[in-house]
Amino acid sequence: MxxxxxxxxxxxxxxxxxxxxxxxVLDAMHVHPQTDLAIMLVGTDVMSELHVQWMDEPGPTDVLSFPMDELRPGRPGDVTPAGLLGDVVLCPEVAARQARDAGHSTAEELLLLTTHGILHLLGYDHAEPEEEKEMFALQRQLLLTFLATR
Known part of the structure; x- marks a missing residue:
């Protein structure tokens, strides 16, 4: 990987x-071990440009995901094919503001956003209430199991 x-x-x-x-996250989601993923942390100027270019929305956002090979989660004993999962782009300045509002550290917020971005790359979304419930529960479970191991 x-x-x-x-x-x-x-x-x-x-x-x-x-x-x-x-x-x-990729192991838990049964993604092939030879799958490629990039995580980038950028300033608000770069994130603002990306946000306008790809989402047609002004200003910086916390996280953007850019899928490549449209890989989906595997199942126990049956991993996905290898490929390019895509890019997760994070903006620490936006994450820091959100972390203050949520009452936790910026590092924790960035880890949460990374998990969120990877799930988007794997096809999860939160546009509908049921999708949001599923994605956010999975996001929380993945993050908590990771944090428990460190």
């Missing part, structure tokens, strides 16, 4: 922890 973490934000993060979280 190739997980590349590229921090262009200037915000200090533990890149190894992001890679470990991604590996945990």
């Amino acid at each position: 190739s997980i590349e973490v590229n921090n262009e934000s200037g915000y200090a993060v533990d890149e190894a922890e992001f890679a470990a979280l991604a590996r945990h």
